[in-house]
Amino acid sequence: MAISQELLDILVCPLCKVPVKLTPDGQGLKCGQCRRVYPIKEDIPVMLVDEARIEAE
Amino acid sequence: MSKKHKETIQKQFTKTVEAFAKYAVRDTPEILAEKVEFVKPQATDLVLDVACGPGAFPLALAPRVRFAMGIDLTFEMLRQSRAFQAERQIANAAFVSGEAEQLPFPDGTFNLVTCQCSFHHIPKPELALKEMLRITRPDGRLFLIDTVAPESDAKFELHNKIEKLRDPSHTLSLRLTTYLRMFEEAGVEVTRQGLRRRPRSFNQWMLRAGLEPHHKRYQETRRLLEDSIAGDRAGFSARPQGEDIEIVHNEGMFLLARQAEGWEK
Numbered sequence: 001m002a003i004s005q006e007l008l009d010i011l012v013c014p015l016c017k018v019p020v021k022l023t024p025d026g027q028g029l030k031c032g033q034c035r036r037v038y039p040i041k042e043d044i045p046v047m048l049v050d051e052a053r054i055e056a057e
Numbered sequence: 058m059s060k061k062h063k064e065t066i067q068k069q070f071t072k073t074v075e076a077f078a079k080y081a082v083r084d085t086p087e088i089l090a091e092k093v094e095f096v097k098p099q100a101t102d103l104v105l106d107v108a109c110g111p112g113a114f115p116l117a118l119a120p121r122v123r124f125a126m127g128i129d130l131t132f133e134m135l136r137q138s139r140a141f142q143a144e145r146q147i148a149n150a151a152f153v154s155g156e157a158e159q160l161p162f163p164d165g166t167f168n169l170v171t172c173q174c175s176f177h178h179i180p181k182p183e184l185a186l187k188e189m190l191r192i193t194r195p196d197g198r199l200f201l202i203d204t205v206a207p208e209s210d211a212k213f214e215l216h217n218k219i220e221k222l223r224d225p226s227h228t229l230s231l232r233l234t235t236y237l238r239m240f241e242e243a244g245v246e247v248t249r250q251g252l253r254r255r256p257r258s259f260n261q262w263m264l265r266a267g268l269e270p271h272h273k274r275y276q277e278t279r280r281l282l283e284d285s286i287a288g289d290r291a292g293f294s295a296r297p298q299g300e301d302i303e304i305v306h307n308e309g310m311f312l313l314a315r316q317a318e319g320w321e322k
Contacts, residue, residue: 004151006124006126006149006151007126007151007153010162010163010166011153011161011162012161012162012163013161014155014156014159014160014161015159017163017164019163020161038161041132042136042139043139044132044135044136044139044152044153044154045153045154045161046132046153046154046155047128047153047154047155047161048130048154048155048156049159050060050063
């Protein structure tokens, strides 16, 4: 089972509430505002602030 | 929610994921069907089940709605949800990890938001309720189910003491009057309400928490429960049944809608 498109279409950053975008490597979802990247594990997005890393750019 | 409490919940439910999936599946198929009917699912509904555990409820709703999603704090539960989903070949469901007080969805997204037996794990349930309302469409509905604690102070204290001893991630089972006040303060009205007595086997209830008779915590919980039987001092209506004990959880089911006025974001 791949990651659900229906889910990708509506997910937002749990902090900023702005849409997140799939990273180029397909391994994370990035918030355009706070630059947090939420990991995707086994096709399950992990939208927990504690598990996100903040990217420099 | 504090990081420590989140970790307690994750630890508890990672440890018990197998028992949880195997033994209950808290609800029999009949009770699950009753809950599905209670929310009057619509074919156009986009649904989110908050704190979905092994996914029983969203997967039961999926065949009746447009799309059903489940969110949970514990990754292992979502893995289990996906396994059940694959087993039953349900295409219109998806699972995501997240927490009830910070949901990763835009305002007014869902026609129906459901949350079963989770408020007693949440230290500030009024915040979770507010967050669930945020992601519910203005004409949408919210469905809450949880055990209801006894009203009297003495029974309330002992009831929660037993629950907490069994499961350290248990915060507080709330009284019916507390729920109703919380709904009023959040500007929602109860459009449908049900109170059910759910008899359970004590041993299976303990197994779902990962506890067996040789565990110290099993023995301590059992002792407290047995001591409470005379006079039903903990409000579990406990009755010995051979080696086991039958206990009863009073379960409140609330279907909620926003009031036309008084709703504040």
